[in-house]
Amino acid sequence: MDDVARAARVSKQTVSAVINNKSGISEKTRIRVREIIARLDYQPNLLAGSLRAQRSFTVGVVIPSITNPFYPELVRGIEDEAQRQGYSVFLCNADENSEKEIQYLDLLRRHRIAGLVAATIRVNKAWTEALKSLAAQGVPVVFVPSTHKLGDQVICIMADDEEGFIKATDHLLDLGHERIGMISPPPDSRKQSPRLSGFLKAHARRGKKVTPELIVPGGWHVADGQQSAARLLQLSRPPTAIVAPNDMAAIGAIIKIKELGRRVPEDVAVVGYDNIAIAEWYDPALTTVDQPHYRMGQRAMQAMLDRLKDPNEPAEMIKFDTTLIVRRSSGGPVGAKGYRL
Amino acid sequence: MDDVARAARVSKQTVSAVINNKSGISEKTRIRVREIIARLDYQPNLLAGSLRAQRSFTVGVVIPSITNPFYPELVRGIEDEAQRQGYSVFLCNADENSEKEIQYLDLLRRHRIAGLVAATIRVNKAWTEALKSLAAQGVPVVFVPSTHKLGDQVICIMADDEEGFIKATDHLLDLGHERIGMISPPPDSRKQSPRLSGFLKAHARRGKKVTPELIVPGGWHVADGQQSAARLLQLSRPPTAIVAPNDMAAIGAIIKIKELGRRVPEDVAVVGYDNIAIAEWYDPALTTVDQPHYRMGQRAMQAMLDRLKDPNEPAEMIKFDTTLIVRRSSGGPVGAKGYRL
């Protein structure tokens, strides 16, 4: 910066003023300084700036997995909104490892990030503690996507999963399926999954019973879907349709169904959840429920920055609507691209 | 830090020494200070530390797309190696946008990162300039995966694409295909694509000619594969096999082939490149060529940190071997998981 000041024959703080677009500098010097900056290829030291100013324009984002196709769109929404408002994103991938999550949270704190958007697959004590402690220090924290309430310090963004699963289940019931199997998410000690309760509610509303054998524990990955589908198909009266907790598990289910010599959707219909990119390209194209990932990411960042600007903003809880996308895997009346209901 | 020092009744620099594991502190005070740090939930300010020490333990990583399933494994390799050596990663997603790439490069410079690992899909002038300028300032730069040489300042990590495409093409020739179509990567003004030249070389080695109509321009995405496959199948003598520039395009080709009422692999065999996760789960499972993404990421970070520790380390050019994975889409003799040749 000294070099720039010298070359432009002005003082250091004039250069600073130009960089930060402060008033009180003549247009002439402003342009001259800008030229010199470009010519010298000078980049201001953000570390020093943030240190002195006691604030940074970097926000942290922690996601549980970069391999899971669920997150890219979310991250894109987050990033775009951040950039639009002049912030940059420190993206951290915890690799589905709780320990790494905490490590990254600490790291971000040491980096004195302005705010945090965090997602996890396993809500445990260390995690909630870390988030709350950050929030308590005045760092705006947004938790996404989650159904957990984390005290009134932490903003929560989520899709209405329960309603999404009601839509998915209703779709299958409408098609006339009498025995629908559900691969449930991994059990969570805290509360019943809204995905499972949506499945049950859809049945209950029509006065239909769900026999327990039709609900098998599962997980988020392809292998989980394969295992759980195998269990469902081994029942003495196997289901004619399967609801999976997400698209990856749904793909696993489809693989297993075909392996066992049955057809999708003719013998067994399958419905997923998330609408990840591959759902449209898979064969059969996957009927699923779309979460507006991109908009959720955007909204998360918006909420965080709002809170940053005005710490008195209430820590809201924002719920997004989902959309059923009917494609071929459920045997609905469709083309490859599906249509929205 | 003052608070910690006061609470532990020691001086500030004793706290600093404890944090940085310096010698010259009694075990007793060391433990006491650690306790206080934990109790007060103190996190050292990395900005201040890096500013003072004139070096940081943060490295930058720029990838062109977080949506492309090609990069996650690469990033995991990069991150794991970084973490193993005590560095943390500032991950930037340029969203296939050249402007954003440059913006991020500048941002990382302002953050005074210790080193950089960068990938791009479009090597243009602004990009190479930015990388070289960074390298010239003494920041170790690794470019991955690339076939471009960027002067002897920049380390390059790449897979042997040409050889990979020779393997893919040989596989199809071995199966007896006489007319093989190739969806080529987007044209690059600088040089011929090694992927295309591998395809040609495999033919040449057997004294076979490739008629120009069998090579159609394409791209990296599903839609590109669909379009290009359509053109190949519309030929008066359509090919009996297609080689795609990557797995996404291969999936697009398969979709289009089925759409046109032909079967894969019975009517048209398809081979991809990359071995992304979905390749194994697709139907038909995709025959493809595996790049060791994870190891390439690891190696990239290793090379960068080696250079950081010893700036005299030569800027090598590291090439990785690829592996043909035969699955059902090529009609090779296989199960779903494929086997390695």
Added chain:
DNA sequence: TTGTATGCGTTATCAC
């Protein structure tokens, strides 16, 4: 072992 002083590259607050 511990304390004291100095500086990293900025921004902010003055008086000029």
Added chain:
DNA sequence: GTGATAACGCATACAA
């Protein structure tokens, strides 16, 4: 508009 000066939170050299 400009020029000095202090301060941000830490690391380091040196003296005690």
